[in-house]
Structure formats: C-alpha cells, structure tokens
Amino acid sequence: MTEPKMVFIGGAGNMAGAVIGGLVASGYPADRIVATGRDHKKLADFAARTGVQVSTDNAAALADADVLVLSVKPQGMKALCESLAGIVSDRKPLVITLAAGIPLSAYQRWLGAGVPIVRAMPNTPALVGTGVTGLYAGEGVSDAQRQIATQMAEAVGIALWVEEETGIDRVIAVSGSGPAYYFQFMESMIDAAVKAGMARADAERLTLQTALGAAKLAAASDVDVAQLKRNVMSPNGTTERAIRRFQSGGLPQLVEQAMRDCAERAAEMARELDQ
Template structure:
C-alpha cells in the first residue's frame, strides 16, 4: 500500500492507526518531498519512504492519494502511466474532487474510492465517508473500510452526492462543536469565570456528553430530557436555544455546507 503524501497529518494519522491495529508496517510505503520529514516519519512508524511518486506506485496494489486538492491533477498526471497500466485500487483523501476528474487524470478503468475523513481521525475518533466508483470490488471496499476504521468509523454512501452530506455532518461537523464550545467559554468568562477554567470545564463537559451519548441505549433527545427538570435551570437554557431558532439555524448551516461542497466539486471538475 502506497500513501502519496504519506508523511502529512491526515495520511500520517491513517498510517499510524493501521500500524497500531496490526497492519504490517513493512507493507506500507509513504512518499514525500521533504526528505528529512519523511525520514523522521518512517523512523517513527517503521514504514518505507520514497521521494519518487511514479516509482513508488509501480508495483502497488493500493495507492492512497493524500495531497492538497490544488496539486492533485498534477500528481495524478505524473503517476498516470503506471496507474492506468496496472490499475491498482486508488483511494483519495482529498476533499471536493469528483470521481469524473480522477477518471480523466488517471485513465479509464481504474477502481477509485473517494474517502472523506474528518479531523478527529488525527486522534483516532474520526468519521470517514466512503464512495465506490465503477470497478470497485467487495475486496477493494474491505481494504478501504479497514483503512478508515483504523482511525474511527467508516460510512459508505450509495451515491457520490452522499459525500456532500457526510461533509455537512462529519467533515465540517467538528467546527460546529468548536464554535459552540467557543461561545460557551466566552459566555462563562463574561459571567466572571477565569477563561482557563471556563475552557477546561467546557471541553470536559463536551467530552463527557459525547461519551455518554455513544454509550447510552437511548437517543440524544431523551438524554437531553434526562438532564432537564421541570421549570429548572436546564429547561430555561434549552427554551432560550429553541426560541432563538437554534434547530433551524443548524439545519440551514448544514444545508449551506452541503451545497458548497457540491459547488466546489463542480469547480474542481472543470
């Protein structure tokens, strides 16, 4: 398995997760342009390092693309001679680029999976949306699932547009929670709490709520009701959120997010 751009943050997290879960490090090749950074990464993880992308993919059965979207076309055109000839499974971690673009850049008949991980993958608690293009077999899907589960959970979608929905929920979702945390910290500080204390309590509360929701055998609506006493403090706060239109605002924000993801795919496909 070859990771192009493998010493970067996201690919590095995936590789680290795979190795930690028992995938043989000596069967992974990571490529990068910065030789010093690449060597340090390989020394730390035990994987092989290469600086020549074309040579690295020559005999690969799986090629993972993890470079910035703006350089993806140039990369694909560089490795296209080997990829189009050998047709390895290609898994792309780049956001926004549709399969049609990869098919043009890499050649017809190459099995491609779009993977959309989110930033919590960096700490092993990510969500990765996955979409399989034409020619992707069940064995290919198993490989992609294993890769995604090394850093969290995997969610396959039946249509490519489903990746936009994954982005709206999980890809961009961490920022929604960070915004809410930031607002809580700011409000607590304005009320007189030390900012460091406000941050510590807010983050621990968010962590505890998420763990409780994952472990519970009831939905989050019931968990919310469990915290609320009639005419109590929590009920008053929740009513203020509802009167302020928080549910509708969240829905509108997620709709805008998915729409922008679709727009970006069209822009990057030109």
C-alpha cells in the first residue's frame, strides 16, 4: 500500500494542524491527507499553507480513509463518533484520538466493536516540532498501524508507547501537563529577577534562553540531569546556596505531589468522560 490516506477531523486546529504540518514537512504526501472542519475560510487558508485537501463533510472525507484522526474537544467527541459510527464500523480504519481523558471503552461504545483505536497524548511543544506524544494501542491494532501512529507522533517530536492504558495518565503527569510546570518556574524566575531590579524584558530574555540552553544541554549530554546540576555547583558557591534553598523548601516533594495530583485527576476525568 502507498502511504495511508489520513483524515483529520478538526484538522485545521492547532494540534492537528501542527501534526499535519510536521507530516508534510517530513515528506508525507500532502495529497494523502484531508483536514476537515466547519470554517470554510480557515480550511482554505490551511490548504494554501500546507497543500493538503480540505472538506467540510466528515463522512465524505472518510469514505476511502485508512486512518481517522480525531482532534475535537472532549465534550464534542461522543456526538462526533456516534455520527460516524456506521462508516467507521463498516470500514474499520485505524482511529487515532488526540483528545485527552477519554478512555478506549468510550470509543468502543461510540464507534462499535472491532475498530482499531490508538490513544495519543501529545503536548503543546508539538506546535514547534519538539513535542512528546504518549501512545496506547487498543486490541486489534496491527504492527503496521502502530508504525503509522509512531510516524505521526514523530513528525512533531518523540513518541512513547505505554503497555497499559493507565500509563497514559503518567504520561500526562510528566509531559502532557509538564510544559506548564516549566512555564510556572520560568514565570517565578522572571518575577524574582524583576523584584531584584532587572528590567522585565531582560529577565524574560535571560530566563527563556537559560531554560532553552539547559534543556538542549541535557538532551545532548551522556550524563544524567543530577550530574549536570552538580557540574554547575561549586562547593559553598552561589548555585549550591540556591539549590539548598529549593531542597530545604521541599521542592522535590512538591513536584512529586503535584505530578501525583495530575495523574489522579487524569484518571478521574477518564471515569467522568466514560459515563
């Protein structure tokens, strides 16, 4: 088979749009991708920018699709799936959902039994090609279909498969919600620098470049982040004093509890959305 035909419902939205853009940039044929939506102008602009096909008719777009990517808000997912259940149940394309919180059991009820489904949990840095996507495959997903999902995820960053569905909750706690943790820390650094007398523009520039540099250094290094931290610290020096303040203030324990809270809330949302 040539490259599978992919249909992205909600394809002109931010996340699906980023994935489509990443696929096209990596060499995936634009004429094998269809993005659907309701806004004619937005779709036309998206088609002009990416070269993909666009449509306002979900069912028509899905008629010969090999892969169906669902990228709508969780609140609208049930109605969408039920509207497509007939054709999906008949054709059984690979379904990849980008919506957070909805368990496979709900999709199986809404779309019908025997449909191969992959849950994908990308994070917002996918918008700039440096994302992380957690993936979980339901029953009946073939190795070839897993590879398709991997290819889609790697078009905007890295992919991580989990072997049990609850693993998605842990992915959310680390990478799904993780960007906000770093934004919070950056915000606190910027505010502290301003209070110390630095101009806000300078504080923002230094903080963001420092965060970018630290992440790139960690990603390129063959030692773990604990050692990289120690490499910056001189005995009884400035960095050591700052790190000791973080540790005495309970930062490691606070991070652990915050991530546990995040994972618990993800599990709660799954139960709520599975009603």
